[in-house]
Amino acid sequence: MKVAVIGAGWAGMAAAIAHVQAGRQVTVFEAARTVGGRARAVPGALPDGTPATLDNGQHILIGAYAESLRLMRLVGVDIDTALLRLPLTLQFPDGQGLQLPDLPPPLDALLGIARAKGWGWRDKLALLRTATAWQLRGFRCAPATSVAALCAPLTPRLMTEFIDPLCVSALNTPANQASGQVFLRVLQDSLFSGRGGSNLLLPRADLGALFPEAAARWLQQQGGQVLTGQRIQRLQPLPGGRWQPVVAANGTEEPGAFDHVTLACPSWEASRLVEGLAGTAGLASAARWSATTSALRFEAITTVYAHAPGAHLPLPMLALRNTATHPAQFVFDRGQLDGQHGLLAFVVSASDGDRALIEQQVLQQAAAQLGISALQPVQTVVEKRATFACTPGLQRPGMQVLPGLTACGDYVDGPYPATLEGAVLSGTAVAALA
Incomplete structure (x- = not known):
């Protein structure tokens, strides 16, 4: 099976690796001159x-x-050299804030909260009570709940010095607009996933060397192609369910037909390509996927x-x-x-x-x-x-767009916000749909 992956960011490289491991012939098209997407x-x-x-x-x-680290190791990145591992630390220049010790959960969080500098016992007890309640509820809340509403029992100091920086770093959305459910999932998988899960x-x-450049070399060693400076203008459906990616006018030959296409480009580019298919007979359902995707803020x-x-x-x-x-x-x-x-x-x-x-x-x-x-x-x-914008109740597009056409990226439907891990998880998962 010949597969085209459109986009050489972290999701695209993860998808290409998974397709190759499934025995497929893969060509990656990247509009920019370098791989890495928004993390380069x-x-x-x-x-x-x-x-x-x-x-x-x-x-x-x-x-x-775990998936980011697995893929880095697979393509030959030395994790211990490439990454500095530290206990979760939200320390301010004056020395105040939270630093977790190197202990298994939940002991690391308990001791870290108890030792947090600048927090009074009222702050610490409020956080322990609230975190225990989240755990007892299975880290679930109503879909419409914001992070601010979820954290209403906490003190103003905790909101300012713990929740707000944690929320904006994980979800890149202010607490009063951010999804409480996604925030709880991040907390569950980091603070309660096992020893070292919360480590920074x-x-x-640089971000190129951290994964995408090594992934490109690995793909080429496996017989795949990574073509940079190749912007796909549109997708042409062919008889038999095949696809012809049409490269933007650049004097090069068209790349030929593919049995399957995975869109790993930014959501707005994926929406543009899919919207162009909506008028084709039998492909009207593409309009729904494109509309959901283009509605993202x-x-x-x-x-x-x-x-x-x-x-x-x-x-x-x-x-x-x-x-x-x-x-x-x-x-x-x-x-x-x-x-x-x-x-x-x-x-x-x-x-x-x-x-x-x-x-x-x-x-x-x-x-x-x-x-x-x-x-x-x-x-x-x-x-x-x-x-x-990771808001409550957000509708995100699925990975299956049309027969023979899939999409991956940090924006597709999933439990995580827009993170590198969310991107590579979607890339690995999308290959199973081909």
């Missing part, structure tokens, strides 16, 4: 002109990302890279106190991760505003909260459609 490396330069390797967004993984896994390599993520000689954080990652004028929720010390000393990455999840204003506010936030006033901006990356 981008070139940059420090203020003195020294080249720097950045990412189009500062991602993290957690220990519960911070990339020591999106949240932005802004990453501000800044540099100062000697800039150093007490930990590789710190939480920041987020306000209207201090928008970043987290900061990463790239010197402790990939050796780019003095380079800090500030993450503004669910960001909304002008790039220049956000950059200016983040530098002011660094001076106020970190005491680093000499930072110079290196590059500010705004991913306007970084993730879908």
Whole structure:
């Protein structure tokens, strides 16, 4: 069976691997010149002109990302070298916050909460009571419940210093708009999935090297093709249920017919391609899939890279106190991760505003909260459609689009928000539908 995978992001590479392992002949088409999708490396330069390797967004993984870790190992990535494993830590620059010890659950959470700095016993007991109630209910809540409503029994300090940063980092959606059910699933699979499930896994390599570039090499070694700079303009149905991907005008030959196509491109591109099929006789059901997909709303993520000689954080990652004028929720010390000393990455999840204003506010936030006033901006990356807005009761499209046509990505129907793990899980699962 000949399979075309359209998109070489994390979901697409996972799908291609699964198709190859099922004995299929795979060709991956990627519109960009590099693989990785929205989790890829981008070139940059420090203020003195020294080249720097950045990412189009500062991602993290957690220990519960079993499928991501399995695929990395499969394609030859040394996990211990590529990722820095740390206990779950939401520590602020003043030393306050939560840090879990290296113990099996639930002992790690119990001891971590009991030792949390800056939290009173009222805060700690409220969290323990509420978390116990969530567990007794099987980590389920009404579909329409928001994270804010779910966490109503908690104190204002817990909302500000624990729930809000955790919610926005996992779901990239503010707590008053975010799905309580998805949030509970994330908590269940991280804090209660087994020892190490809640660990932070911070990339020591750029996001391209972390998985997609190694996956592309693995696919080519298995006889697959990875074609970059190839944007698919439309899909042409052929007799016998086959498909002809039509490459955007670029002077190259058309790639031939395929028995199956997996759409692993961004949701808006997948919707465009499927919408183009809705007028074809017998394919009217494509319109429903396209309508569901195009109805998704999106949240932005802004990453501000800044540099100062000697800039150093007490930990590789710190939480920041987020306000209207201090928008970043987290900061990463790239010197402790990939050796780019003095380079800090500030993450503004669910960001909304002008790039220049956000950059200016983040530098002011660094001076106020970190005491680093000499930072110079290196590059500010705004991913306007970084993730879908993970709202209560959200209808997400399924993986089966039409006979012989499937879709994968972090946006397809599933229990998780838009994460790297959600993307690769969908990629692995979609191959079973071919």
